[in-house]
Amino acid sequence: MNYPRQADKYLSKNGLNSWKLETAEQKYFSNIIVIPAVDEYENIEPLLESIILNDEKYFSKTLLVFVVNNLASSGEAVRRNNRKSLELLRTLIHGRGGTDLHKRFACSGLTIGVVDASGPGSELPEKEGGVGLARKIGMDLALRQFDYSNNGAKILICLDADCTVERNYLSSIVEEFQKPGTCAAYVQYEHLLPNAEPGRSAIICYEIFLRYYLLGLKYADSPFAFPTVGSTMICDYESYIKIGGMNKKKAAEDFYFMEKLAKIVPIKKIGSTKVYPSSRGSWRVPFGTGQRVNRYFAGTHEEYLLYNPASFEILKRWLKYFNSDGARSADEYLNGAETIDKSLRGFLIQNEFGLSWEKIARSSKSGTQIEKQKMLWFDGFRTLRLIHHLRDKGYPASGMFDALDKLFNMMNFDQVKSGIERNVKIPPVEVQIKYLNLLRELT
Numbered sequence: 001m002n003y004p005r006q007a008d009k010y011l012s013k014n015g016l017n018s019w020k021l022e023t024a025e026q027k028y029f030s031n032i033i034v035i036p037a038v039d040e041y042e043n044i045e046p047l048l049e050s051i052i053l054n055d056e057k058y059f060s061k062t063l064l065v066f067v068v069n070n071l072a073s074s075g076e077a078v079r080r081n082n083r084k085s086l087e088l089l090r091t092l093i094h095g096r097g098g099t100d101l102h103k104r105f106a107c108s109g110l111t112i113g114v115v116d117a118s119g120p121g122s123e124l125p126e127k128e129g130g131v132g133l134a135r136k137i138g139m140d141l142a143l144r145q146f147d148y149s150n151n152g153a154k155i156l157i158c159l160d161a162d163c164t165v166e167r168n169y170l171s172s173i174v175e176e177f178q179k180p181g182t183c184a185a186y187v188q189y190e191h192l193l194p195n196a197e198p199g200r201s202a203i204i205c206y207e208i209f210l211r212y213y214l215l216g217l218k219y220a221d222s223p224f225a226f227p228t229v230g231s232t233m234i235c236d237y238e239s240y241i242k243i244g245g246m247n248k249k250k251a252a253e254d255f256y257f258m259e260k261l262a263k264i265v266p267i268k269k270i271g272s273t274k275v276y277p278s279s280r281g282s283w284r285v286p287f288g289t290g291q292r293v294n295r296y297f298a299g300t301h302e303e304y305l306l307y308n309p310a311s312f313e314i315l316k317r318w319l320k321y322f323n324s325d326g327a328r329s330a331d332e333y334l335n336g337a338e339t340i341d342k343s344l345r346g347f348l349i350q351n352e353f354g355l356s357w358e359k360i361a362r363s364s365k366s367g368t369q370i371e372k373q374k375m376l377w378f379d380g381f382r383t384l385r386l387i388h389h390l391r392d393k394g395y396p397a398s399g400m401f402d403a404l405d406k407l408f409n410m411m412n413f414d415q416v417k418s419g420i421e422r423n424v425k426i427p428p429v430e431v432q433i434k435y436l437n438l439l440r441e442l443t
Contacts, residue, residue, distance in 0.1 A: 007143050010241045014140070019122065021065065021141045023113040024093050028147035030061040031174060033157040034138035036131055037068050038118075039077075040161035041084040043278070045101055048092075050164035052101075052108050055171045059109035062170060063145055066161070067138040069117035071129045082118040089114040115141060130250030131230065139246050146237055153177040153236050158254075160231040162278035164192075172273035173234060183265040184235040186226055186258070190440060191279045193433070203279040204432050205303050205400070211439040212404060216312035217383070218443065219411050221319055224380035226267045227443070230254035231275050239265050259380040304426050306403040308395040309410060311387050314341045318386075322378065327361060327370045330354040343393040347386050353377075399425055404435055413442065 003011065033051075037044065044066070051064070068085050070078050091097040093114065095106050105112075115137055116122050124133055139156055146154040155177050159165070169187070176182055191203045210227065217225035233254060240246075243260040247253050261267060295301055317340045322333065330353065338345040348354075360373040391397055398406070401422060408415045420434045 002148070003143070004148055006241050007146075007148070007237065010245065011140070011143060014245050016137050016140050019067075019115050019117050019137050019141070021113045021115055021145070022090070022093065023063075023111065024095075027063075027111060027145075028149075029063040029111070029145055030147055030150060030152055031058060031155045031157065031170070032063045032065060032142040032145060033159050034065045034067065034135060034142060035159045035161050036134035036138065037066050037082075037085055037161035038070055038074075038134070039081045041081045041088065043162045044085055044088060046164055047159075047161060048101065048105065050166075051110070051170070052104055053167045054165070054169055055167070056109055058170050058174050061147070063111045063113055063142070065113045065115065065138045065142055065145075067115045067117055067134045069115075069124050069129070069134045069137075071126055072123040073126060074123070079118065086114060086116060086118070113141075113145070128248045128250075130248075130253075132247050132249040132251075132253030135230070135253060136246035136248060139240060143237060143240075153182075156235055156237060156240050158230055158233040159275070160277065163231045164276045166273045166275075169273045169275070172270055176268060176270050177234075177236065181266070182236075182268050183239045184258075184261040185268040185270050186229070186232040186234065187270045187273055187275050189227065189229050189232050189275045189277055192276050194279050197429075199279060201429055201432070202303075204429065204436055208400065208404070208432070208436055208439060209306065211436070211443045212306050212400075212407065213387075214443045215407060215411070215439060216307065216309070216315075216387075219407065220312050220316035222315065222380075222383055223375055224259060224262055224383055226258060226262070226269070228252075228255040228258045229277065231277050233258060234270075235261055235265075255380070263376055263379065304400040305397040306400050307387050307391060308398050309403050309406040311390040311395050312407065313410065314344055314390060314395075315383065315386060318344055319378075323371070323374060326367070327364075329361075330357040333357065341390075343390055343395075344386070346393065347389045350389075351382065351385075401425065401427060401432075401435065404439075408438075411442075413438070
């Protein structure tokens with residue numbers, strides 16, 4: 001296979017060569033789903049079962065790449081679980097198993113590939129090993145498996161081994177990327193709510209936290225108003241290469257990946273299908289769903305708090321002023337920021353806005369370049385840092401449901417019409433679910 005020039009250049013410079021992809025035959029694809037897996041043996045079959053239920057129309061052009069990984073320091077229980085995962089996946093690759101899943105998979109037309117990043121000598125490096133590197137290994141190897149003779153989109157799809165997907169998952173993604181202008185996207189997600197407590201309340205609380213922040217960004221008209229959940233991320237191969245591929249972060253790899261994509265292409269929402277991430281506690285990453293669930297169980301933090309809604313009003317006013325037509329001087333921006341809020345001005349000074357803006361003004365040759373540089377400077381990371389700064393400088397976190405009511409009112413949503421009524425600070429779980437469902441509709 002002759003790779004396009006940009007793919008060949010990327011693979012020569014950035015491609016990881018320490019790991020290999022195992023498949024039954026040399027074949028090329030249009031859609032490649034990359035799935036990191038560590039200690040996930042029990043979850044692989046449910047994931048595959050949900051994928052097999054999808055429309056077979058696109059199966060022959062779809063490859064599933066499982067990156068089974070651990071560190072050299074990982075315990076024997078993790079290694080043993082990973083060995084079982086590799087054995088299962090290899091029997092599926094070579095059609096050797098006799099279970100119902102093996103038979104149905106063999107008839108589906110789907111192809112599985114596996115990367116052993118777990119065995120002796122193949123483990124992930126201690127310093128960098130984690131979900132970011134595991135995704136990068138799979139996505140870089142995927143670049144070698146695309147059918148570049150086909151003029152259609154070549155799609156890189158991120159998923160996690162502890163997820164399941166809807167029956168229209170694959171078709172919804174492929175058909176969205178057949179539309180002109182779709183280069184990057186995310187799929188809607190919903191954590192499946194456990195039946196038992198405290199797991200049920202823990203995941204409701206965490207998903208409300210995620211969606212509230214996203215709704216606040218939408219209210220503020222931020223260009224970074226999209227979820228950053230690893231199992232929902234999708235892009236074409238050209239965009240992947242343009243941003244330098246996946247990062248190697250042990251956590252928040254999804255945040256930085258989506259932020260970099262948003263700086264070069266629009267992020268589309270695929271609202272016609274869903275991914276269902278796990279609601280479990282987990283040790284796999286230092287923060288995110290698993291750790292927030294663990295934290296809820298431990299009771300070490302006040303979980304029913306959200307960013308103050310006033311901080312999104314400040315963000316909204318700043319973005320409107322900063323992104324208005326034309327370019328002002330650094331002093332004008334700083335003075336304008338102070339009329340919005342003194343803490344906002346303090347944040348800009350703390351982040352050396354004046355020096356940065358002088359460089360931007362000198363180097364930008366057109367209004368288009370100025371607008372691009374505005375987005376690059378006040379990016380998703382600085383947006384989050386501003387919200388944290390405001391929290392610490394006069395806009396303390398609010399009670400979760402008071403904050404939700406306030407933000408809904410700011411956006412002219414009538415939660416009462418959605419059946420939400422409460423008269424206590426933290427309402428019963430049934431009412432919390434109504435808040436969560438409304439947030440799911442709005443984000």
